[in-house]
Amino acid sequence: MDISTAYKDNNYKIHVARDILRDRLETYTGRYESVYYIIDENVYDIYKETKLSFIKSPLVVTGGESFKYVSPLMHTMEELLASGIKRNSLIVVIGGGATGDAGGFIASIVLRGVDYIHVPTTLLAHDSAIGGKTAINSEHGKNLIGAFYRPKAVIYDLEFLDSLPESEVLSGFGEVYKHAMLNSPGLFEELVQATSDSIDVSMLPPFIIKGIETKMKIVLEDEHESGSRKFLNLGHTLAHAVEYKYKIPHGQAVMLGIIAALYISNELNGTDFNLDEHIGYMSRHGYPVNLLREMDTGEMMQLMMKDKKNHRNDYISYIVFKDKQTLEVKDINTANLEKILKALKERI
């Protein structure tokens, strides 16, 4: 299936299907004088003799998040320049969200910008395929250096997901779950039913596509200044703290963060989300829900305070549900928030 972005300009296609990489790529590469491939080393190791065997002399880069730093980035940039990259060259970035973020950033600044195509290989792709954000990490935090720079296409060949380690499936699925909640109670119900026993990646494509559409809708609304882009951070406030403290994959932390957001919505806005259902579902699939019981709420509060961006000191902005379908950003007094988190701890 092909989805087209709906920006004002610079739109691109997101191709989503199994075993499409080579064919789809060919429809683009002909327009360029030369094509350079930047590939996550773990992905290349798995597919170099099969799906990726058609690629001659790729730039194989260090796997996952470790590529998102200045030094490996500059190394790859100098390699591109050494091999004579031109303004009308194309860069194809093959890997997960991390490789996509750093590879897209390289494309945005080498020769002041060349075209690039992202070929995502993880479940997170449905998230990073929209929004045009590229970035690397600074000494002072994640994603602090980067650019808004859209790809010319996203070729999401779902076959890559076959080799994804279980813990990465759980992590990427966190964002699928989130996007389903952001979309509608109906879609969310369908997702939970389709995955009630286990998260079978082959069941996910319809939800991945809906997830892409949901994010596109929210990003577009925000271009009209509604501020709704913040809703994409559902679950992320506590998640960042949990992720930092317990070193669990991002999307797994988001799942725990969603539980907290639902609990807070019930407490402060009188919604009636069935916490036990969410908790049961997550435990069954292997998410480390126990961390919500173990966490030191004081420490979590401190991390959340440090993380938050330019706001009043005694409040934390939290994304919560106003009612079953509507989100809002709520400023919660820190003392009150800690009390609620303590209660959640008991509740788990």
Next chain:
Amino acid sequence: MDISTAYKDNNYKIHVARDILRDRLETYTGRYESVYYIIDENVYDIYKETKLSFIKSPLVVTGGESFKYVSPLMHTMEELLASGIKRNSLIVVIGGGATGDAGGFIASIVLRGVDYIHVPTTLLAHDSAIGGKTAINSEHGKNLIGAFYRPKAVIYDLEFLDSLPESEVLSGFGEVYKHAMLNSPGLFEELVQATSDSIDVSMLPPFIIKGIETKMKIVLEDEHESGSRKFLNLGHTLAHAVEYKYKIPHGQAVMLGIIAALYISNELNGTDFNLDEHIGYMSRHGYPVNLLREMDTGEMMQLMMKDKKNHRNDYISYIVFKDKQTLEVKDINTANLEKILKALKERI
């Protein structure tokens, strides 16, 4: 005088006058939560107790071209992040074209882009104030990494030019001379007359302003795909080779390159530029015209071949005059070009 850019969007003002820095800055800074200053160390040393004394805790960066490399750039970027720069902060970059290029690039990628204002302190400003190019150097050449990113304003306080070393005046003036030629024979005549005895910086403002307007016109035409932006490279083909070989400042090399371009126009297009007048003028003002007599034409040819971007191997694209007022890009056979340069050598 205030000039407004005439792009489709994201326009900004270029304020040109003496002693305007503090007043003009104040009309912008109020809109931002915080303001960070990046200042060329040579400029700061000269003005820290006078014009720049109002600035508290600036980031003073290594002077001129030495700042245009990844390592000093990242150092300054981490300093900005350490001191808590936000999306709605403003960066003010004070220095010549080099500081402007690197400082503008920092602004374009820190937190995926914050606003910046350039305060140029050299004669080259009239060139870098238009075009939105920011860049740093790679191991493989100048300006190979960067972004197109426009400032929110350019505040060109001409008082800074008072302290400019003579050789920098000569260099920056090279581009003023070039822009006058690109504008019209009339403006060029006026410039030569106004500077016939010496290059007195206080005489230049009208020509600086015309230069900015000329570049703006050409850059805009090129947005409509006419390719005329290449004309801005008048004199640059040979200049890059001379600059590289003899380590003279860029704008001085451009002046020698202009002589070559005029000679070639006379030879190949039958124009009647008065070479002796140009050569006499340049020698009188201290440009190293003798290098055109000393140069090894074979070596110059090799450097020009290496420098040129994606074109046929036995030709070099040269910006020449078709007639007194009209420029064109001409592909000149390399053997022929070397013959002409040899003849020029004899002619000097």
